[in-house]
Amino acid sequence: MKYYLIAGEPSGDLHGANLIKALKAEDPTATFKIVGGDLMQAEANQKPLIHTSEMAFMGFVEVAKNIGTVLKNLKIVKTDVLAERPDAVILIDFPGFNLKIAEFAKQHQLKTCYYISPKVWAWNQGRVKKIKKIVDHMFCILPFEVDFYKKWDMPVDYIGNPLLDAISNYSFNPTFKADNGLNDRPIIALLPGSRKMEIAKLLPAMAKLPYLFPMHQFVIAGAPNFEQAHYQQYFDGIEIPVVFNQTYDLLKHAEAAVVTSGTATLETGILQVPQVVVYKANALSIWIASMVIKVKFISLVNLINNFLSVRELIQKDCTTETIAEELDLLLNNKKHRASVLENYALLAEKLGHPGASEKAAKLIVSYLS
Template sequence: MKYYIITGEASGDLHGSNLMRALKKVDSAAEFRFWGGDLMLAESENIRKHYKDMAFMGFVEVVVNLRKIFKNLSDCKNDLLANRPDALILIDFPGFNLKIAEFAKRNDIKVFYYISPKVWAWNQKRVLKIKKVVDHMFCILPFEVDFYDKWGMKVDYVGNPLLDAIAAYPFNSNFRNDNQLDSKPIVAFLPGSRKQEIERLLPEMVKMQAHFPEKQFVIAGAPTFTAEYYEQFKQGTQIPVVFGKTYDLLKNAEAAIVASGTATLETALLDVPQVVVYKGNPLSIGIAKVLVKIRFISLVNLIVDKLVVKELIQDDCNEKNLKAELDSILNDEQYRNTMLQNYDELDQQMGEPGASERTAKLIMEYLSLK
């Protein structure tokens, strides 16, 4: 079978690579063409465009980059018709992918959506469009099944692929020595994978070193940037940056400050107490406050449906608040233990590893029915 996979960000690259590996197991003749990143490139050399040329975060940023976005859409549509896959597999990235789904449906290309768009957060009526243009939806968050059911759409809950990634990860017992880290307790900084996130969040994060000199702070670097890029945000500190070792970093961390997104869930699944942070373009945030209809921004809080981890958003993401929350996590034993107990509840809801394999098998089953 020929599979055409599209994602536009780092987390999608991770999930896409795991799905490609799983598809190879159930389809020995699998051929791939994709829009993704380095992890997917390790599974197949047939990349069409790298996600670093596609990821724009926030309403304003999207408007500023409209010309590039429209060109990407046009290129993708033309490439789809030129290569006509047996299955188009879309991974999250809804602003782009739902337009491609509509195009593919009009051109009789089977559309699978892996990792649902967050339609439950805002403009829920988008489900009506999804019902028309997506043949099969595979969800990775437990509450999404009930949400879609209320709109009369049957979806498959396949578990969460982060469980697969963590279960398969070869943790390095010599992580500290290999990265010249000393024996002091580690606090991990995960400032995100997008340029806008890093520029807004990392300068606030690095201020914590002055308040907690007994701790060792380490930055999880995004694969699309260099160590030199991060220097401009360090404000004279000597905080190291490690690349491609985020799970090892978290496994060795006592606490973490994490940009809102998939990383908050990864941090919780690895049992690291955290504070979640987010800063966006002020206009984008203003628009989001009008449109978004959810209580929390962190996946951890959304899944458990209560405030498990503190969220510091926009102006609340400042030195004073970060210091206070990090102090509670590090030095208030009851506060820390309560967070970890809530992580246990999260683990129960998330289920077992195997999302990639379950999704690959379902795709094969549905393709055999056509």
């Protein structure tokens, strides 16, 4: 069968690559067309129609500024989907774009599978009514999503979280520190996000932290769509190592982490690294979000546990000083550090076991058959 997968950002690219691998194992006749990143390209052995680096805009204002590119990308993908007429269009998160593709696919009698549910529980919950009409099969990766959809009388499949697959399948590098020229001082990992806006807003505050923790070395997890020079422009007189495509190795070696809200907060939790979650955006985007978003927390760790498991510093509360205060507690206050690790144990219990990609692939093939 022919599968058309669409991911619009790095986390979706990771999950898309693992799903392609699982589909190949489940369906020996599988062929693919992709919109995604380097990982999906490697697994599908083909160049994406559009690369994630040309698609990942976040925030109301940022999307508005790039609306021309967004509309152009939509047109390109719609034209290609219609030309390919796959057995299934598999949409991976990225709802602003992918729900429009789902509607288009439905209009043209193409099967749609949504892998990693849009976060409709966070805002504009009424969108579920439309989703029920345009998505044939919804696959959820967060435990509380099943109950949410049940309220709207929409059947969904809970498959577990694909990050567990990604981490359990990862080959950790035992010589990570030596290979990257790092010394024996304990590491604090800095994860400033994968989008230009996130890095511009958050890295300046992060880059001052080495002055306050001279006994530690700070290392940045670089996004694959940027180069070293992009990060250096935000340094504050101290060179900070940047490692690319080694985020799990970095977290494995880290004593603590400063993490931009997003998928990385959950990866950090799964890897048991005490963290402080940070986020800044355009002030107008934040104001609009505060009007419409219906959740208590911004990080996945806190959302899944349904209580404040790790500290969140948002907008004006996100400064070098406030980040440093929480880091100091995570590093030096044994009771506080132990509490975060206990919260991670509860998180692990709620997430369950690896196998999400395989479960999704089996369900997709069975539904199409």
